[in-house]
Amino acid sequence: MGRLVWDEYCLAGTAKYLLDDPHPEGKIGVFVRGCDSRAINRLIQDGEIKKENVYLIGIPCGGMKDPATGKTAKKCEDCTHPNPIVFDTMIGEKVTQSDKPNRFNSVNELEKKSADEKYEYWAKQYDKCIRCYACRNVCPACNCRECFVDQYRVGWQGKQNNRAENQFYGLTRAFHVAGRCIECGECERACPMDLPLMELNRKLIKDINELFGPYEAAVDLEEKPPLGTYKLEDPEKFM
Ligand code: SF4
Ligand code: SF4
Structure with missing residues (x-):
């Protein structure tokens, strides 16, 4: 029998693997840090899995390490929920958590740019994109059974790897996960x-x-995502 190793280099999220077995015969055991537990909530709220089909072993997380540098992984630096939100049993003591308001610093800097500068910035980024879809494949909020990028009919996402199609992909995915992204x-x-x-x-x-x-996706299962509900007093400057 193999030995399960869980150490500070286990960077990848664990929850999305559940979609590989959508109709399990028994409960599937999953180790969950704070991010994984929000991903579990994401999948439950989206109707992709049922809580009764999983057994969650919670692990408070002080931040994982990047194997390339040996330092704290970038994705962990801005983590606001290191402790599991949902679990059946917990291993270890809770760690201190913070709202990490500085995680919006780079957005604040981007907002200071002119429209042309913003376009240049993102064009340069999406010129690099190779449309491997790794970003979609690992994303717990990208859980459609059939993704728009896999459509072959005319009028859907073009298959060319160029700036326009890459940007179209990136923007469509970003808006698709808006209000559902668990950070x-x-x-x-x-x-x-x-x-x-x-x-x-x-x-x-x-x-x-x-x-x-203020809204944090997939923290409270009872709270509806803001873009999934309608209120008469909702702002509608764009209308
Ligand atoms: S943005 Fe997504 S599709 Fe493009 S290179 Fe990165 S992971 Fe691949
Ligand atoms: S879009 Fe949000 S939920 Fe999806 S992988 Fe990125 S940070 Fe996670």
Whole structure:
């Protein structure tokens, strides 16, 4: 029998693997840090898994290490929920957590740029994108059974790897996960071309917080995502 090793280099999120077995015969055991537990909530809220089909072993997390540098992984630096939110049993003591308001610093800097400068910035980034879809594949919020990028009919996502199609892909994905992104940072970690994908995600999170009030996706299962509900007093400057 093999030995399960869980150490500070186990960077990858654990929850999305559950989609590989959508109809398990028994309960599946999953180790969950704070980010993984939010991903579990994401999948439950989206109707992709049922809580009764999983057994969650919670692990408070002081931050994982990047195997390339031996230092704290970038995705962990801005983590706001190191302790599991949902679990069946917990291993270890809870760690201190913080709201990490500085995680919006790069978004604040981007917002100071002119429209042309913003375009140049993102064009340069998406010129690097190779459309490997690693960002989608690891994302717990990207859980559609059939993704728009896999459509072959005319009028859907073009298959060319060029600036326009790459930007179309990136923007469509960012808006698809808007209000549902759990800030796990998996997309940016998995991107082989180092696109700053969390800047896009956090811009949308910041805008949603400012427009609809503070909201953290998949923390409270009973709380409906702001973009999934309608209120008469919702801001509608864009209308
Ligand atoms: S992981 Fe990076 S390179 Fe691959 S599709 Fe996503 S943004 Fe593009
Ligand atoms: S968009 Fe990125 S940060 Fe947000 S849930 Fe998906 S993988 Fe995590």
